[in-house]
Amino acid sequence: MATLSELCREHTTMSEAERDHLQDLTSLWGLLADLSFADLLLYAPKAGEGQTGLVLLGHMRPTTGVTLYRADLVGQTFSPDRRPVVDECLANGVITEGLVQIGADREVSIRAVPVRVDGQVVAVLARERLFSEDRPATVQERTYRRVFRRFADMIDRGDFPYQEEERLRHRTPRVGDGLLLVDAEGHIEFASPNAVSALHRLGMRRAAVGSRLEDTGLEATMLRQAFARRAAVISELDEGREVALVSHCLPLLDGRTATGAIVLVRDVTDLRRRDRQLVSKDTTIREIHHRVKNNLQTISSLLRLQGRRLKSVEARAALEESVRRVAAIAVVHETLAQSPDDDVAFTDLVRPLVRVVEESVSSPERPLSFTVEGEAGVLPSQMTTTLAVVLTELLQNAVDHAYRGATVPESGEPGRVHIVLDRRTDMLLVRVTDDGVGLPEGFNLAESDGLGLTIVRTFVESELGGTITLSPVKKGTGTVAEVRIPSSRLSGPWDDAQEPVA
Ligand SMILES: Nc1ncnc2c1ncn2[C@@H]1O[C@H](COP(=O)(O)OP(=O)(O)OP(=O)(O)O)[C@@H](O)[C@H]1O
Numbered sequence: 230m231a232t233l234s235e236l237c238r239e240h241t242t243m244s245e246a247e248r249d250h251l252q253d254l255t256s257l258w259g260l261l262a263d264l265s266f267a268d269l270l271l272y273a274p275k276a277g278e279g280q281t282g283l284v285l286l287g288h289m290r291p292t293t294g295v296t297l298y299r300a301d302l303v304g305q306t307f308s309p310d311r312r313p314v315v316d317e318c319l320a321n322g323v324i325t326e327g328l329v330q331i332g333a334d335r336e337v338s339i340r341a342v343p344v345r346v347d348g349q350v351v352a353v354l355a356r357e358r359l360f361s362e363d364r365p366a367t368v369q370e371r372t373y374r375r376v377f378r379r380f381a382d383m384i385d386r387g388d389f390p391y392q393e394e395e396r397l398r399h400r401t402p403r404v405g406d407g408l409l410l411v412d413a414e415g416h417i418e419f420a421s422p423n424a425v426s427a428l429h430r431l432g433m434r435r436a437a438v439g440s441r442l443e444d445t446g447l448e449a450t451m452l453r454q455a456f457a458r459r460a461a462v463i464s465e466l467d468e469g470r471e472v473a474l475v476s477h478c479l480p481l482l483d484g485r486t487a488t489g490a491i492v493l494v495r496d497v498t499d500l501r502r503r504d505r506q507l508v509s510k511d512t513t514i515r516e517i518h519h520r521v522k523n524n525l526q527t528i529s530s531l532l533r534l535q536g537r538r539l540k541s542v543e544a545r546a547a548l549e550e551s552v553r554r555v556a557a558i559a560v561v562h563e564t565l566a567q568s569p570d571d572d573v574a575f576t577d578l579v580r581p582l583v584r585v586v587e588e589s590v591s592s593p594e595r596p597l598s599f600t601v602e603g604e605a606g607v608l609p610s611q612m613t614t615t616l617a618v619v620l621t622e623l624l625q626n627a628v629d630h631a632y633r634g635a636t637v638p639e640s641g642e643p644g645r646v647h648i649v650l651d652r653r654t655d656m657l658l659v660r661v662t663d664d665g666v667g668l669p670e671g672f673n674l675a676e677s678d679g680l681g682l683t684i685v686r687t688f689v690e691s692e693l694g695g696t697i698t699l700s701p702v703k704k705g706t707g708t709v710a711e712v713r714i715p716s717s718r719l720s721g722p723w724d725d726a727q728e729p730v731a
Pocket residue numbers: 550622626627629630631663665666667668669677678679680681682683708
């Protein structure tokens with residue numbers, strides 16, 4: 230669906246300032262729809278080459294009543310004789326009321342309000358409801374409708390939306406939040422039931438109507454500020470964490486003077502409590518990450534200590550391998566802990582893992598150079614750890630075996646280990662190619678009993694649901710290891726949480 234400014238650009242010749250004005254108006258008009266118990270529609274005359282009629286720029290339904298239009302009409306063009314009241318309002322530039330026959334049996338009462346920017350009428354805000362609903366039933370309804378008419382007058386004069394629109398940090402207020410109507414002296418003229426409850430929670434025991442807004446316990450300077458700035462003022466009260474209230478104070482203006490205000494009060498106690506819980510959960514998670522990291526370091530040092538005491542070269546090598554494996558997991562862990570959400574771009578992990586492997590080479594028989602190509606995309610955190618271990622083993626094998634006994638060429642050319650990450654629609658391919666001596670004669674992956682490849686095979690096949698192959702490089706020397714993981718395994722659990730197929 231097209232946005233308001235897209236529709237303006239497409240169908241009208243409005244300036245950017247005029248579009249912004251309408252944007253501001255529609256950011257607050259949910260409240261106006263509530264106050265009028267009616268649908269609000271924003272029409273603009275089409276302009277530009279060969280354009281005629283009225284284009285509907287926006288539609289807001291009330292939360293206080295039933296909508297007239299169930300269908301989405303935004304973007305449609307109306308011929309002026311279908312909305313004569315709107316057309317008249319545009320032509321004369323004054324608020325216009327009237328009845329319009331819609332469909333076979335519906336008589337719709339329309340109040341059309343010119344929307345003015347710098348004295349110029351650029352659009353019409355129409356309040357539309359069934360004629361039969363025109364007689365208000367309760368005091369609350371009458372009050373809200375009167376307040377709506379005051380806002381309508383302000384729109385007509387160009388006083389609303391306010392000049393200086395405080396960008397609403399909070400969601401736009403609706404009347405269900407609780408509404409207080411205040412006069413120019415700050416006396417409460419009307420308080421909706423939800424507003425009364427909110428004030429009770431603040432500790433106010435007296436009747437709200439007749440009291441001064443300053444005595445309610447709400448932010449006392451709010452009203453004066455709103456009058457002085459001729460704009461909305463938002464304030465948040467956090468009563469010692471017992472009650473948290475957000476109030477929006479919207480002044481009612483008549484040219485230079487403020488004739489009163491409405492104050493919308495929303496109880497956000499639950500929201501704020503949840504915010505605080507989230508913050509404390511976040512701290513706990515950080516603390517856990519920290520401890521895990523420390524634990525991994527402790528494990529590494531224990532293994533290293535134990536390794537030093539051993540006489541057997543083989544046993545020492547085994548423990549060194551383990552130190553390296555733990556280090557690889559620590560690298561992944563650290564990256565995961567630093568990412569704000571669970572998903573990590575796997576590519577970011579490859580460099581640190583290469584470093585872990587490089588550090589394990591104590592006396593290089595030949596210098597090595599590692600290159601990385603492509604992107605693996607984002608993986609769920611559990612897969613990330615598993616795939617990181619797999620990649621480390623493959624890299625380690627290249628370092629350990631590919632250049633064993635190889636003579637260093639005259640040129641001093643380093644051995645090249647190339648890592649390719651290729652995320653395709655159906656799978657992720659990870660390829661590690663070296664240009665070393667190649668696999669031993671008669672090598673068979675399925676029968677290989679080394680720990681490294683056993684880990685790789687188990688992880689790839691059972692945890693990642695993928696396949697692994699090791700084969701000689703076709704042209705030249707060396708080994709290429711390829712891991713393929715199907716896409717179905719690469720998305721998070723939330724992607725599986727689809728509606729069950731009937
Ligand atoms: N890139 C490679 N180039 C040459 N030979 C390789 C390569 N990768 C694996 N191999 C061969 O496969 C064997 C099995 O590897 P595997 O990783 O399972 O065990 P390992 O490396 O010998 O011991 P570990 O990984 O447990 O320290 C190796 O001993 C080696 O002979």
